Amino acid sequence: xxxxxxxxxxxxxxxxxxxxxxxxxxxxxxxxxxxxxxxxxxxxxxxxxxxxxxxxxxxxxxxxxxxxxxxxxxxxxxxxxxxxxxxxxxxxxxxxxxxxxxxxxxxxxxxxxxxxxxxxxxxxxxxxxxxxxxxxxxxxxxxxxxxxxxxxxxxxxxxxxxxxxxxxxxxxxxxxxxxxxxxxxxxxxxxxxxxxxxxxxxxxxxxxxxxxxxxxxxxxxxxxxxxxxxxxxxxxxxxxxxxxxxxxxxxxxxxxxxxxxxxxxxxxx
Amino acid sequence: xxxxxxxxxxxxxxxxxxxxxxxxxxxxxxxxxxxxxxxxxxxxxxxxxxxxxxxxxxxxxxxxxxxxxxxxxxxxxxxxxxxxxxxxxxxxxxxxxxxxxxxxxxxxxxxxxxxxxxxxxxxxxxxxxxxxxxxxxxxxxxxxxxxxxxxxxxxxxxxxxxxxxxxxxxxxxxxxxxxxxxxxxxxxxxxxxxxxxxxxxxxxxxxxxxxxxxxxxxxxxxxxxxxxxxxxxxxxxxxxxxxxxxxxxxxxxxxxxxxxxxxxxxxxxxxxxxxxxxxxxxxxxxxxxxxxxxxxxxxxxxxxxxxxxxxxxxxxxxxxxxxxxxxxxxxxxxxxx
Numbered sequence: 001x002x003x004x005x006x007x008x009x010x011x012x013x014x015x016x017x018x019x020x021x022x023x024x025x026x027x028x029x030x031x032x033x034x035x036x037x038x039x040x041x042x043x044x045x046x047x048x049x050x051x052x053x054x055x056x057x058x059x060x061x062x063x064x065x066x067x068x069x070x071x072x073x074x075x076x077x078x079x080x081x082x083x084x085x086x087x088x089x090x091x092x093x094x095x096x097x098x099x100x101x102x103x104x105x106x107x108x109x110x111x112x113x114x115x116x117x118x119x120x121x122x123x124x125x126x127x128x129x130x131x132x133x134x135x136x137x138x139x140x141x142x143x144x145x146x147x148x149x150x151x152x153x154x155x156x157x158x159x160x161x162x163x164x165x166x167x168x169x170x171x172x173x174x175x176x177x178x179x180x181x182x183x184x185x186x187x188x189x190x191x192x193x194x195x196x197x198x199x200x201x202x203x204x205x206x207x208x209x210x211x212x213x214x215x216x217x218x219x220x221x222x223x224x225x226x227x228x229x230x231x232x233x234x235x236x237x238x239x240x241x242x243x244x245x246x247x248x249x250x251x252x253x254x255x256x257x258x259x260x261x262x263x264x265x266x267x268x269x
Numbered sequence: 270x271x272x273x274x275x276x277x278x279x280x281x282x283x284x285x286x287x288x289x290x291x292x293x294x295x296x297x298x299x300x301x302x303x304x305x306x307x308x309x310x311x312x313x314x315x316x317x318x319x320x321x322x323x324x325x326x327x328x329x330x331x332x333x334x335x336x337x338x339x340x341x342x343x344x345x346x347x348x349x350x351x352x353x354x355x356x357x358x359x360x361x362x363x364x365x366x367x368x369x370x371x372x373x374x375x376x377x378x379x380x381x382x383x384x385x386x387x388x389x390x391x392x393x394x395x396x397x398x399x400x401x402x403x404x405x406x407x408x409x410x411x412x413x414x415x416x417x418x419x420x421x422x423x424x425x426x427x428x429x430x431x432x433x434x435x436x437x438x439x440x441x442x443x444x445x446x447x448x449x450x451x452x453x454x455x456x457x458x459x460x461x462x463x464x465x466x467x468x469x470x471x472x473x474x475x476x477x478x479x480x481x482x483x484x485x486x487x488x489x490x491x492x493x494x495x496x497x498x499x500x501x502x503x504x505x506x507x508x509x510x511x512x513x514x515x516x517x518x519x520x521x522x523x524x525x526x527x528x529x530x531x532x533x534x535x536x537x538x539x540x541x542x543x544x545x546x547x548x549x550x551x552x553x554x555x556x557x558x559x560x561x562x563x564x565x566x567x568x569x570x571x572x573x574x575x576x577x578x579x580x581x582x583x584x585x586x587x588x589x590x591x592x593x594x595x596x597x598x599x600x601x602x603x604x605x606x
Contacts, residue, residue: 049466191551194537223539262496
């Protein structure tokens, strides 16, 4: 039972109706009895259109949101029941890379400050001298294809792809085993996207990370992920190995989504 | 017959803090009626500025046009006085932008916004409203027709809606309706579906294709999504750092790219058969446009570059209609198509 690093069990999230200026609104069922399990070391893709509930689910996994019903288990432990100290320890193991590399790095911090911030926050778990932290920052940067020479620079001196590498280095700083990747390449050009995707694959091979990859880009999910879940209106539509979902989708929604995604392919071949 | 749009050797410079950036470096593009041209390239390659230049929407300063012509049905829009340009814009040249939210007035009803555009278009060409007196009623009828044509259900009732009551896809449809209301001959769509879900994107692109077929207009579709180009466009022009480096029919350019940049761009898109870890990125970064490399701007990142690349290559046909600006194109593959 405990081979799943992350398990989502019957999770529902209902945002209650608010009394507004024009009377009562309707409640929003962002997630409805949603279940899935992510195994250690795999890349799991969560695919859904805007408003499908994928962000709510991601926030619930990080406990930025508490589900109305159901459980989210990290290595068998209910995330919602953790005390403040245990929760902080959990967050060192579970990190997120955000979508927009332009908005998710503080422009007033140096790269060194950005990358070592998790080490400072989790200094009770991993006490380190300042010099050791700088070394660690340099290691992390070289891991993502940057170098010690970048430590003193600020985010604005970097391109989008380089910024996303900094975001990944920061996510890796506390030594997590589960990375939540929230559309990490959708703000990047395709040529840069390819580099970042290959970096993610390389890091996974070297560090044995588990990826929970959130995206609406089917081609990217297919390329990166071993297994996929499709979410629509807060419900799980279909889940299975990528190959199966893309080659032989069982539901109408999956078929529609796959047919609608434009592919680089010349007609007639 | 003159082409609908003929951009010849267009140069655009921008004054920046670092110096003068050579943003467009001799762009050449010809669009005929019935054609959908995809304009593709990485961020900063000048594709949006090319689109904006056609409707003269680039503020000057900082922009400066040292050379080039933009012939719209044989007439150079670069030479037109502002009043004539105003008449062209929105009436004969329609534009759709990426973000449907910021391009609609949130405080005005959809119907009023459409009717305003219809009346403005009729001011330049009364036949838009069928030359009927009492423009208001005719404009309202036209707004309803346009909304139903872009697939908005219950268009008459929807005239009273505000933009926030519409979804992103519906707002983009409203913008398309608005762009088509003056019956433009040329439609410039700048990333019209980038902010939308794939299912909505497919509908919008189908609508665009239908419009071209029904009204015999020309379209420039600016996008960075090569999949969208492959499925929607009849032709494609690939831009790199201010130059059109390859152009021609979609089947030829996407099926057998001759320019090393086009090949690299296509190789970086994951496809169904791409194995994990085998995606090819494009090493290096786009050049600094203030101090661009001499000659071919792709040369510093190009696997085939030689000393010859220090002079700028011109677009030359490798096949009829398929042109490439490169001294070392991949010709073997192109010949096979």
